Amino acid sequence: xxxxxxxxxxxxxxxxxxxxxxxxxxxxxxxxxxxxxxxxxxxxxxxxxxxxxxxxxxxxxxxxxxxxxxxxxxxxxxxxxxxxxxxxxxxxxxxxxxxxxxxxxxxxxxxxxxxxxxxxxxxxxxxxxxxxxxxxxxxxxxxxxxxxxxxxxxxxxxxxxxxxxxxxxxxxxxxxxxxxxxxxxxxxxxxxxxxxxxxxxxxxxxxxxxxxxxxxxxxxxxxxxxxxxxxxxxxxxxxxxxxxxxxxxxxxxxxxxxxxxxxxxxxxxxxxxxxxxxxxxxxxxxxxxxxxxxxxxxxxxxxxxxxxxxxxxxxxxxxxxxxxxxxxxxxxxxxxxxxxxxxxxxxxxxxxxxxx
Amino acid sequence: xxxxxxxxxxxxxxxxxxxxxxxxxxxxxxxxxxxxxxxxxxxxxxxxxxxxxxxxxxxxxxxxxxxxxxxxxxxxxxxxxxxxxxxxxxxxxxxxxxxxxxxxxxxxxxxxxxxxxxxxxxxxxxxxxxxxxxxxxxxxxxxxxxxxxxxxxxxxxxxxxxxxxxxxxxxxxxxxxxxxxxxxxxxxxxxxxxxxxxxxxxxxxxxxxxxxxxxxxxxxxxxxxxxxxxxxxxxxxxxxxxxxxxxxxxxxxxxxxxxxxxxxxxxxxxxxxxxxxxxxxxxxxxxxxxxxxxxxxxxxxxxxxxxxxxxxxxxxxxxxxxxxxxxxxxxxxxxxxxxxxxxxxxxxxxxxxxxx
Numbered sequence: 001x002x003x004x005x006x007x008x009x010x011x012x013x014x015x016x017x018x019x020x021x022x023x024x025x026x027x028x029x030x031x032x033x034x035x036x037x038x039x040x041x042x043x044x045x046x047x048x049x050x051x052x053x054x055x056x057x058x059x060x061x062x063x064x065x066x067x068x069x070x071x072x073x074x075x076x077x078x079x080x081x082x083x084x085x086x087x088x089x090x091x092x093x094x095x096x097x098x099x100x101x102x103x104x105x106x107x108x109x110x111x112x113x114x115x116x117x118x119x120x121x122x123x124x125x126x127x128x129x130x131x132x133x134x135x136x137x138x139x140x141x142x143x144x145x146x147x148x149x150x151x152x153x154x155x156x157x158x159x160x161x162x163x164x165x166x167x168x169x170x171x172x173x174x175x176x177x178x179x180x181x182x183x184x185x186x187x188x189x190x191x192x193x194x195x196x197x198x199x200x201x202x203x204x205x206x207x208x209x210x211x212x213x214x215x216x217x218x219x220x221x222x223x224x225x226x227x228x229x230x231x232x233x234x235x236x237x238x239x240x241x242x243x244x245x246x247x248x249x250x251x252x253x254x255x256x257x258x259x260x261x262x263x264x265x266x267x268x269x270x271x272x273x274x275x276x277x278x279x280x281x282x283x284x285x286x287x288x289x290x291x292x293x294x295x296x297x298x299x300x301x302x303x304x305x306x307x308x309x310x311x312x313x314x315x316x317x318x319x320x321x322x323x324x325x326x327x328x329x330x331x332x333x334x335x336x337x338x339x340x341x342x343x344x345x346x347x348x349x350x351x352x353x354x355x356x
Numbered sequence: 357x358x359x360x361x362x363x364x365x366x367x368x369x370x371x372x373x374x375x376x377x378x379x380x381x382x383x384x385x386x387x388x389x390x391x392x393x394x395x396x397x398x399x400x401x402x403x404x405x406x407x408x409x410x411x412x413x414x415x416x417x418x419x420x421x422x423x424x425x426x427x428x429x430x431x432x433x434x435x436x437x438x439x440x441x442x443x444x445x446x447x448x449x450x451x452x453x454x455x456x457x458x459x460x461x462x463x464x465x466x467x468x469x470x471x472x473x474x475x476x477x478x479x480x481x482x483x484x485x486x487x488x489x490x491x492x493x494x495x496x497x498x499x500x501x502x503x504x505x506x507x508x509x510x511x512x513x514x515x516x517x518x519x520x521x522x523x524x525x526x527x528x529x530x531x532x533x534x535x536x537x538x539x540x541x542x543x544x545x546x547x548x549x550x551x552x553x554x555x556x557x558x559x560x561x562x563x564x565x566x567x568x569x570x571x572x573x574x575x576x577x578x579x580x581x582x583x584x585x586x587x588x589x590x591x592x593x594x595x596x597x598x599x600x601x602x603x604x605x606x607x608x609x610x611x612x613x614x615x616x617x618x619x620x621x622x623x624x625x626x627x628x629x630x631x632x633x634x635x636x637x638x639x640x641x642x643x644x645x646x647x648x649x650x651x652x653x654x655x656x657x658x659x660x661x662x663x664x665x666x667x668x669x670x671x672x673x674x675x676x677x678x679x680x681x682x683x684x685x686x687x688x689x690x691x692x693x694x695x696x697x698x699x700x701x702x703x704x705x706x707x708x709x710x711x712x
Contacts, residue, residue: 143580144580146579148561211565211618214614
């Protein structure tokens with residue numbers, strides 16, 4: 001069998017990305033354009049959280065100025081101030097989804113939800129407006145119930161099942177799945193339930209973030225059999241599993257220190273597709289790259305119909321089999337005027353594929 | 357019920373401690389004397405490993421000069437160069453045990469073992485000399501067999517059962533147990549099998565070392581139900597479960613950096629007993645402190661008979677209910693003449709008990 005040495009795919013979509021605010025936003029947003037992506041589905045966990053259509057549109061404008069041509073899909077943060085009226089308004093304004101964070105489980109999730117039933121009127125409005133519900137699928141740790149970060153996702157799945165049963169037409173995305181249990185649950189549910197998978201969860205297991213702050217994210221990478229399940233569902237080209245990087249940049253100083261590091265892996269760089277081609281090839285799924293990054297998510301999100309991209313971004317991205325070393329960091333000047341940097345995933349490591 | 361405000365216990369024993377070499381050894385060894393311990397059971401994973409009686413005795417002499425009055429019990433590193441003849445010689449010289457490291461699982465374990473059967477002649481000699489076998493109970497990670505750091509201890513237990521069946525009279529200590537499975541297995545075996553438990557595994561779960569390099573050790577802290585099992589066996593005063601801190605100091609710079617942190621938690625400080633009194637009280641086992649630190653291990657190791665302590669160390673240690681803040685670090689000058697430091701467990705946190 002002759003070796004594939006070049007790849008051409010339609011500009012991909014990242015259905016889960018943190019673009020931050022202030023100086024860090026200005027540093028990382030141009031990098032996602034350089035990665036070649038057409039669509040960036042933007043998380044709302046800013047300080048303060050994005051809870052209104054106005055905030056989301058103002059944020060979108062900032063991002064468009066930093067990365068012209070990228071199709072930014074905006075989300076609202078599920079919280080008590082979000083009303084069914086606001087949902088209708090948001091849908092009309094092109095806001096694509098609403099993100100739910102269980103309280104306290106990850107970066108800026110203090111405003112997260114504690115019980116879903118309170119939000120049923122909001123979900124009903126979302127179902128009517130065909131907006132997407134994006135779930136951070138972890139329950140908070142609770143030692144008295146044996147809940148910790150290693151089983152927090154699996155314990156969440158009952159909520160996913162309940163929500164889908166209550167709102168079968170509501171499109172729901174279980175974000176950044178990390179477990180075999182999550183994969184099996186999403187597969188078992190209807191066509192309105194999908195799942196994003198990150199680059200780093202396809203690459204890492206629990207061993208890799210032990211003592212390695214730059215690999216620490218929430219949800220954490222889990223057992224080898226869990227990683228195998230994520231890889232398996234891509235190998236079988238399941239149409240409800242697609243890329244959402246959860247790229248979550250933090251200043252280096254907040255990752256490397258005496259205290260507990262902030263959670264997040266930074267993959268939203270110009271090397272996004274080289275990361276993906278390299279790891280998919282490693283587990284024998286290189287031919288699944290296109291569907292995973294440029295096909296399945298686009299269809300689930302009804303992009304052509306609801307959120308058509310500017311013509312400029314419907315480009316073809318070319319990759320070549322040629323090694324590239326991941327930079328040690330991306331420097332920027334922070335909001336206090338200090339020199340800062342963000343460390344990309346696999347800094348200093350060599351990838352097999354590069355952008356052509 | 358009136359509150360206990362002071363405690364007096366016989367000077368305790370730490371049946372698993374890393375005292376390092378060079379400048380770091382000179383920095384940390386006096387601290388264990390200041391903790392009030394009578395006995396320090398010293399690990400042999402130096403560079404190069406301690407594999408001969410001569411090396412062990414020379415190391416012991418260095419330690420005695422740094423902490424006069426402490427009863428240092430020495431160990432050899434299990435490796436192909438260790439012969440039955442060396443075991444007999446070591447036993448005569450008062451060497452207390454042999455430590456087995458599976459290859460590659462922790463600090464300086466590159467010389468560790470791959471298969472136990474090769475060592476049966478050594479184990480037979482140890483059984484005849486009544487030396488103790490100390491097991492680092494983890495198998496190496498292997499994604500193809502779904503083995504990772506979260507199940508590496510449980511997967512090791514079959515080796516413990518096999519060794520005990522083959523050498524029922526050989527005293528074996530499963531070191532730094534972290535799982536309910538390990539606790540249950542040790543309980544199910546005969547009186548020649550015991551188990552050490554660390555301060556940090558009584559305190560932490562997987563959530564606590566996620567992104568926190570100073571809580572990262574091997575074996576890693578696991579699920580809440582595992583911690584509950586460790587706590588439970590102390591609450592029931594099981595005589596084959598006793599203190600071995602696995603205190604494993606590393607220079608701060610090797611814990612906090614871009615790369616993967618070295619494994620180890622540093623508890624061998626003057627606050628050792630305050631750590632223990634505070635956490636045992638937290639889970640309702642304050643009255644079990646004495647047996648856990650000054651009784652059960654001493655009996656299992658036959659200290660009075662085989663390794664009597666100098667009279668000076670048979671002191672009584674007094675604790676008072678009085679808050680103390682754990683220092684941020686202990687400074688020292690390293691072997692290159694550079695300023696360095698080691699960060700103690702729970703740096704900056706407040707403990708409820710202090711040395712009186």
